[in-house]
Amino acid sequence: MSTNTTIDQDKLMDFVFRVVGEVGATLNATLVEMGDRLGFYRSMADGAAVTHAELAQRTGVDEHYTREWLCAQAAGGYIDYDPATARYTLPAEHAAALADEQSPVFLPGLFQIANGTCRDAPAIFADARTGAGFGWHQHNEDIHQGCERFFRPGYNANLVGSWLPALNGVVGKLESGARVADVGCGYGASTIVMAQAFPRSAFFGSDYHAESIAAARDRAAEAGVAERATFECAPAASIPGSDYDLVTMFDCLHDMGDPAGAARHVREVLAPDGTWMVVEPIAGDRVEDNLNPVGRLYYGFSTLLCTPCSLSQEVGLALGTQAGAAKLSEVILGAGFNQVRKVAETPFNMVLEARP
Numbered sequence: 526m527s528t529n530t531t532i533d534q535d536k537l538m539d540f541v542f543r544v545v546g547e548v549g550a551t552l553n554a555t556l557v558e559m560g561d562r563l564g565f566y567r568s569m570a571d572g573a574a575v576t577h578a579e580l581a582q583r584t585g586v587d588e589h590y591t592r593e594w595l596c597a598q599a600a601g602g603y604i605d606y607d608p609a610t611a612r613y614t615l616p617a618e619h620a621a622a623l624a625d626e627q628s629p630v631f632l633p634g635l636f637q638i639a640n641g642t643c644r645d646a647p648a649i650f651a652d653a654r655t656g657a658g659f660g661w662h663q664h665n666e667d668i669h670q671g672c673e674r675f676f677r678p679g680y681n682a683n684l685v686g687s688w689l690p691a692l693n694g695v696v697g698k699l700e701s702g703a704r705v706a707d708v709g710c711g712y713g714a715s716t717i718v719m720a721q722a723f724p725r726s727a728f729f730g731s732d733y734h735a736e737s738i739a740a741a742r743d744r745a746a747e748a749g750v751a752e753r754a755t756f757e758c759a760p761a762a763s764i765p766g767s768d769y770d771l772v773t774m775f776d777c778l779h780d781m782g783d784p785a786g787a788a789r790h791v792r793e794v795l796a797p798d799g800t801w802m803v804v805e806p807i808a809g810d811r812v813e814d815n816l817n818p819v820g821r822l823y824y825g826f827s828t829l830l831c832t833p834c835s836l837s838q839e840v841g842l843a844l845g846t847q848a849g850a851a852k853l854s855e856v857i858l859g860a861g862f863n864q865v866r867k868v869a870e871t872p873f874n875m876v877l878e879a880r881p
């Protein structure tokens with residue numbers, strides 16, 4: 526530091542306390558996972574005011590751990606504390622976000638994927654020096670599971686009700702019987718939601734990650750749609766089949782090493798009047814458009830998860846999680862599509878429609 530730099534003490538202390546808050550939030554990420562795994566949130570979802578001893582008894586967790594966890598949650602504003610009764614309450618709105626796996630705003634999956642990402646970070650730091658990549662398949666399972674638990678509520682809430690209807694003429698085809706390929710499907714959450722809604726159509730999910738495909742098959746069987754939702758391990762650039770009425774990609778194009786090659790292959794396997802639906806993280810086209818909480822989250826995932834995944838594959842284009850519609854459209858149009866337009870967006874996603 527230069528000797529003649531003047532330090533504004535108020536500004537310095539503001540920054541220090543902001544950072545203290547962020548370190549608290551860092552620890553809180555693990556505490557949320559603890560609440561999810563040990564059942565604290567689910568046990569408090571009825572809104573009853575509990576003492577730490579009661580919550581410990583409800584969950585079968587040691588009282589000391591339960592007490593400290595509750596205090597940390599109260600200090601972070603996740604749980605309310607009443608000093609007069611020494612009781613803790615989970616507000617109904619927080620229960621919807623933390624305890625209800627079917628809620629459209631269920632968030633523990635986001636913590637699970639974030640914590641899983643941080644656990645693998647030392648390998649990423651080493652790769653960052655050399656430019657080497659780190660594939661989706663090399664990560665711990667919390668990333669794969671957390672990804673599904675984070676994205677599934679959004680697909681449940683938006684896919685059938687608003688995203689598919691926003692595409693030109695697609696719902697009619699799905700209702701009467703269409704051929705659909707869901708590429709980069711992970712655990713198949715999106716494939717299964719579509720298969721449940723459109724019993725006359727045939728859905729083919731694929732992903733390059735074999736363990737995810739095995740999980741997708743199990744989940745489709747559990748959901749009772751295994752006959753019309755089949756899965757195969759295949760990289761996007763060589764999925765089998767032809768004449769698909771609809772090809773979908775959910776939050777995966779930017780993870781691919783060669784999104785342009787994948788786009789060219791989609792163009793080849795699509796029926797002449799078919800549609801490619803590309804769901805990607807919401808982003809503006811310029812860095813300054815994304816300097817906000819959602820952009821911060823996605824740039825974090827981009828650095829530690831998505832960009833390393835792309836770099837681990839051939840070409841290694843590394844589009845980044847915040848590529849934005851303009852850059853994505855360039856890739857899509859460059860692959861021989863004639864039209865691309867943004868048809869929907871949510872706080873986390875945007876939906877592009879591409880047509881030959």
Ligand SMILES: C[S@@+](CC[C@H](N)C(=O)[O-])C[C@H]1O[C@@H](n2cnc3c(N)ncnc32)[C@H](O)[C@@H]1O
Nearest residue numbers: 661709710711732733734760761775777780781
């Ligand atoms: C962020 S996850 C999204 C998974 C799923 N679509 C979802 O929304 O839950 C990205 C997925 O892309 C897959 N992936 C990455 N590169 C791929 C490639 N070249 N071909 C096929 N799948 C790929 C990963 O295995 C992973 O399942």
